Amino acid sequence: MVSENMPLVSIIVPTYKRADRLAKALNSIFDQSYKNLEIIVVNDNELDSEWDKETKKVLLGCEDSRLRIVHTAGRTGGGHARNFACRQAEGDYLAFLDDDDEFLPDKVETQLDFLLDHNLDMCWQDVSWYDEAGKLVEHRRLNHCSDFSTQGLLRAHLLTPISPTSIYMLKKTLFDKTRGFGEVATGQDWWLMLRCIETGAHIGYMPEVHVRQYLHSGERLSLGNNKVEGELARHKVVQSYYAQLDKKDISYIEFRHNAVLAFAMKRSRRYVDAVSYAFKAFFASPVACFTEALNFFGKSKS
Numbered sequence: 001m002v003s004e005n006m007p008l009v010s011i012i013v014p015t016y017k018r019a020d021r022l023a024k025a026l027n028s029i030f031d032q033s034y035k036n037l038e039i040i041v042v043n044d045n046e047l048d049s050e051w052d053k054e055t056k057k058v059l060l061g062c063e064d065s066r067l068r069i070v071h072t073a074g075r076t077g078g079g080h081a082r083n084f085a086c087r088q089a090e091g092d093y094l095a096f097l098d099d100d101d102e103f104l105p106d107k108v109e110t111q112l113d114f115l116l117d118h119n120l121d122m123c124w125q126d127v128s129w130y131d132e133a134g135k136l137v138e139h140r141r142l143n144h145c146s147d148f149s150t151q152g153l154l155r156a157h158l159l160t161p162i163s164p165t166s167i168y169m170l171k172k173t174l175f176d177k178t179r180g181f182g183e184v185a186t187g188q189d190w191w192l193m194l195r196c197i198e199t200g201a202h203i204g205y206m207p208e209v210h211v212r213q214y215l216h217s218g219e220r221l222s223l224g225n226n227k228v229e230g231e232l233a234r235h236k237v238v239q240s241y242y243a244q245l246d247k248k249d250i251s252y253i254e255f256r257h258n259a260v261l262a263f264a265m266k267r268s269r270r271y272v273d274a275v276s277y278a279f280k281a282f283f284a285s286p287v288a289c290f291t292e293a294l295n296f297f298g299k300s301k302s
Contacts, residue, residue: 010038010091014081015099019054028102030064034109038091039067042081046074079181079188096165107210111169114206121201122170126209132216153197165189166211174201186230227264254284
């Protein structure tokens, strides 16, 4: 159980063109076992658009007194919307939920307990993805970090990004020391984790899943050109750390970068580019290509 001080936790929920899914996400917050919450919904829809009107209808139907609603200039992006809300948050801790996902009922309580018990500034969890029918698609363990020093965390995050946003909880004071989320089309959470690591924060890993993320057919910023541009921008920053890494780590990073772009190109139906990046991934690290393929098909089979 959380200590008797009961710190205030601010949960940030950016929303854009998902009024039809927002109520389900919010209900999963209202039903949390931990009650001392501030719930900030950031409406990033363009003012007076149909999506803005539909979103406001959903929010008007919410009677929870812990709910706060703020509005951006519209269509500013997830990174800007989250930063905008975080700067106004009054909580001691911050947590995040996308408007089409769900917290399990004990998410906040168990993660806050973990932070307090281990005297941490921030922690992350594992993540599971479900399809629209509620069937488990993938459970991903983010247990690749064994050295929780600043250098160890940095290496782990550069090799395999510690994300997505919904698996984080952190002190508001830590967020205030950083520039927050990246204000880019995709991968905003990668930038926040990097910036938190670089402050020298005490960050830990909680090997449990307490959030459901959904894969659906709606508008997805994480696909297509946005994914390509976001990955290229992220990789440029990663390369600036190569002097701190060995050749094996660099080969794996180059493999992973090209593999991500190959999948992004395939989803965008740019098949020639997809094949080109797939070859680059293989030649960057044939060993990683083989082992990751075994892991991927093994998970698909199970």
